[in-house]
Amino acid sequence: MTKTALVSGGTRGIGKSISLALKKAGFNVVANYGGNDDAARAFTDETGIPAFKWSVADADACANGIAKIEEEVGPIDILVNNAGITRDGFMHKMDVDAWNAVIETNLSSLFYMTKPALEGMRARGFGRVVNISSINGQAGQMGQANYSAAKAGVHGFTKALAQETARKGITVNTIAPGYINTDMVAAVPEKVLESIIAKIPVGRLGEADEIAQAVLYLCGPNSGFITGSCLSINGGQHMC
Ligand code: CAA
DSSP, X not given: OOOEEEETTTTSHHHHHHHXXXXXXXXXXXXXXXXXXXXXXXXXXXXXXXXEEOOTTOHHHHHHHHHHHHHHTOOOOEEEEOOOOOOOOOGGGOOHHHHHHHXXXXXXXXXXXXXXXXXXXXXXXXXXXXXXXXXXXHHOOTTOHHHHHHHHHHHHHHHHHHHHHGGGTEEEEEEEEOSBSSHHXXXXXXXXXHHHHTTOTTOSOBOHHHHHHHHHHHHXXXXXXXXXOEEEESTTSSOO
16 A cells, blocks of 8 residues: 655755655655745645645644544554755854754654554554754754754654664664755855865765665665665765
8 A cells, every 4th residue: 555654844945855765665745844835835736745734843733634634544653754944053042942953853753753653553563764964963063952963863763762662664764965055054154164164075965865865775665674774965075
């Protein structure tokens, strides 16, 4: 039976590429998005993939959104926790709102999204959870104490949950992208971005589809023995 995949933040950037790659591979794909209605409408028009709006930083909205998808579309077999934001700033200038927004959206969301999806996966004895982290959760990044902390937390979440779910046929993995050609990276000041690209051995930004293809592999039929792992895709910028 066709498996259903939910991609959070799945209408733009890396998430859009993930949604498209999964659809192309034959999965029944549903995207979640948080705010940009125009982009979501254009995405659905272009791809035929339905998009459901809620904030992944809102626990009740996640539970309700997932219940709605399971009722209208079908049980969620694959969950890609991709949605994320930045509120960059040096620590001495960062306020508590910028801290909380990033921790809630990029880390607490994993709990809010995965818990309701997990119940059905456990009952059916199959599931794939892929969490999108970042090189900056592995290596740290100046101006991103909030983002680096949240993304580092993603790795701990993955490794703990992978142990809990392994016997239930559910794998949980992290992909840690480096600097990818998206709106998020385009927002980095030009001079700073130039200095970052200079440190990427491959000599360029990554493309969103280069992340999507790895997600596809982790969701596919040959990846059942991969769990609790982290795949770094960063052009060699950080090797671990
Ligand atoms: N590498 C090297 N130098 C950096 C730097 C970096 N990543 N970030 C800041 N600096 C330097 C600046 O060039 C500047 O140096 P000078 O004083 O010599 O010119 C100094 O640090 C202070 O920086 P700013 O003048 O830019 O200070 P600011 O307070 O105006 O802005 C900032 C600080 C908002 C953090 C800004 O520097 C910035 O946006 N930096 C980029 C942070 C970053 O990498 N974000 C990643 C976003 S993409 C993402 O998160 C996706 C992913 O997972 C990879």
